[in-house]
Amino acid sequence: MKQQERLKQLQLLMKKKCVSAYIIPTEDFHSSEYVGEYFKSRAFISGFTGSAGTLVVLRDEAALWTDGRYFLQAANELAGSGIKLMKSGQPGVPTIEEYLVSHLKEDDAIGFDGRTISSHFAEGLKEKMPQVAFSGEDLVDEIWQDRPTISKQPVWELEVGESRKEKIKRLYEELKSQGADVLVETSLExxxxxxxxxxxxxxxxxxxxxxxxxxxxxxxxxxxDEILNSSIKEKLENDGITIASYNGMNALLRQLPSKMKVIVDKASVNYQLTQSIPESVTILDRPSPIHLMKAKKNLVEMENIRKAHLKDGVAVTKFIYWLKNHAGQVTELEASDKIRELRSEQEGFIDLSFTSIIAYGPHGAIVHYHPEPESDVTIEAKGLLLADTGGHYKEGTTDITRTIVVGPVNEEEKRAFTLVLRGHLNLAAAKFLKGNCGANLDYLARGPLWENGLDYNHGTGHGVGYVLSVHEGPQRLHYDVKRSKNTPFEEGMLITDEPGLYLTDKFGIRHENVLLCREGEKNDYGQFMYFENLTLVPFDREAIEPSLMTKEELCRLNNYHKRVYKEISPYLTDEEAKWLEEATKEM
Known part of the structure; x- marks a missing residue:
């Protein structure tokens, strides 16, 4: 097995380099969630392809930590590799730090590529194991013979509602208000x-x-240098921006004047960079102010995002119609190709916003499953298919999940489908005072499941970028305050609404729309907020059990379906529109 051979090669190299433990995270030099091919070291060694996880290799064993979204996937992909799966957050499962403390001696050395490890993580290790030495070499590079090169693709301009100079002016005002002289920014988004x-x-x-x-x-x-054409270079320079070599930041950081106050988000800025900052400089360890600025979409962006979701709604509705007419005849991979094809027919389509999750039957219980040739199955004319997909358009980024009936469904599937839908509808209808964050609202989505002793092991919602990452912060929906980031919702923020339920070896259900946070009425009690539903795709009536829903919930569903039919049907063929009319019929 490739993974066993690669793991053995790495362990032999560790012995040669006198390294007792080697840490390989998912991230690139910028703590990105999704990374380019060059940076997929963890997948190269372990075989685990999920978007979150950390591999720790000792001389005689190895373990991989990942979160609840990937427990099933990791178990499958690590099988036979000799790498132990560590289910983060589960009872009895040690943290990476605890694992290392229990396995290393004082004179041992921990190795990692300092460009891919966050400063917080490295400093946390040092605090718990002050006598352990650090080795900052990229050992994987020495055994990855055909490693892809670092991508250097041309950039393009996208100005929407606010110029670069206006954004920079606002950034300087924010830095001044925080008492900061300098910002170290490494987030690609x-x-x-x-x-x-x-x-x-x-x-x-x-x-x-x-x-x-x-x-x-x-x-x-x-x-x-080669990614900027002469026109973009000139515009950047005219706006007061100096262009330097990609690898030149460390040298400039070493030259920072004494007593400067520098914002460095140690949770994301890599260890090698922070080690370059002189001790005479004061580090303000806090999130970059750009995170919150970026999260609040301006009026032009809001209007464009609505257009993107209309296009996406047309593509996904066409996909559902197509799938229902081809159940039993196509595979998951063929369905994945079809949804891309339908999106690409929309004007302004750029790319998918993530690998499409097309999961039939038991595959739906693997939260972030996506079909590969070795796992691909025929979508039979029975049961449920979970389709979590998204796209980038020139007007914005989308993310939608629909659980689709492809044939007869049983009572257990209907009950689960309806409970998840109830939570989804409740959250979308929320009205709340300004100042509330995701931890306050999460119960609306989980409530119907919790009342029945059920839950899902992932967040309820995340922000969405504007032609950027499909996962954006700082806002988040999760009942755990730490995981929700405790960021209050503000006008212009996007958040997904995606409760789910996953029964291993049976099926998975998730319903996901993107919501836009808006300011509603303001009175003596304060500023009230609400969510505008941006996603326009029907929920599958064939799996809904109306007797489990309240009149108010049915009213919300019917009103949503009326809107879907009104806005989407003009862009469909006669046959598709006739089907959509039935699919959005009042319940």
Whole structure:
């Protein structure tokens, strides 16, 4: 098995380098969730392809930590590799730090590529094991003979509602209000948003590899020179931005003047960079102010996002109609190709926003399953198919999940489908005072499941970027305050509404729409907020059990379906429109 051979090679190299433990995270040099092919070291060694996980290799064993979204997938992909699965957060499962403390001696050395480990993580290890030495080499590079090269694709401009200079002016005002002189920015999404540029260095995420150093009188962009054409270079320079080599940030950080106050988000900025900052500089460990600026969409972005969701609604509705007419004749991979084809027919389509999750039957219980040739199955004319897909358009980014009936369904499936739908509808209808965050609202989505002793092991919702990452913060929906980030909802924020239920070896159900947070009435009690539903695709009536729903919930469903039919039907064929009329019929 490839993974066993690669793991053995790495362990032999560790012995040669006197490294007792080697840590391989998912992230690239920028703590990105999705990474380019060059950075997939963890997948190369372990075989686990999920978007979250950390591999720890000792000289005689190895273990991989991942979260609840990937427990089933990781178990399948690690089978036979000799790597132990560590289910993060589960009773009796040690943290990475606890595992290392129990396995290492004081004179041992921990190895990792310092460009891919966050400063917080490295400093946490040092605190728990002060006598253990760090080794900062990229050992995987020494055994990955045919490693892909780092992507250096051309960037393109995208200005929507606010110029680059206006954004930079607002950023300087925010830095001043926080008492900061300098910002170290390494987030690819933040840099792309601030500069009104997009790229294609990372699959499914229109970003480019770059660092940004914002000083009082100077902004330096560190990029590979060939990705900027002469026109973009000139515009950036005219806006006061200096272009420097992609690998040049460490040297500039070492030159920061004494007593400067520098914002460094140690949770994301890599360890190698923070080690370059002089001790005479004061580090303000906090999130970049760009995170919150980016999260609040402006009026032009809001209007464009509505257009993107209309296009996406047409594509996904056409897909559901097609799938229902081809059940028993196509595989998961063929269905995945079809949804891409239908999106690509929409004007302004750029790319998918993530790998399509097309999961039939038991595969639906694997939260982030996506079909591969070795796992692909025929979609039979019975049961349920979970389709979690999304796209990038010039007007915005989409993310939608529908659980589709492809044949007869049983009572257990109907009950589960309806309970999840009730929670989804309740959250979408929320009205709340400004100041509430995701932890306060999560019960609305989970309530119908909790009342029946059920739950799902993932967040209820995440932010969505504007032609950027499909997963964006800082806002999040989760009852755990730490995981929800405790960020209050504000006008212009996007959040997904995606409760689910997953029964191993049976089926998975998830219903997901994207919601736009809006300001509603303001009175003596304060500013009230509500959600505008952006996604326009029907829920499958064939799996809904109306007797389990309240009159109010049925009213919400019927009103939503009326809107879907009104807005989507004009873009369908006569046959599709006739089907949609029946699919959105009042219950």
């Amino acid at each position: 933040n840099i792309a948003w601030l500069l009104n540029l997009r790229g294609k260095d990372v699959e499914f995420t229109p970003v480019f590899l770059a660092y940004l150093l914002v000083e009082q009188q100077k902004i330096t962009l560190f990029v590979h």
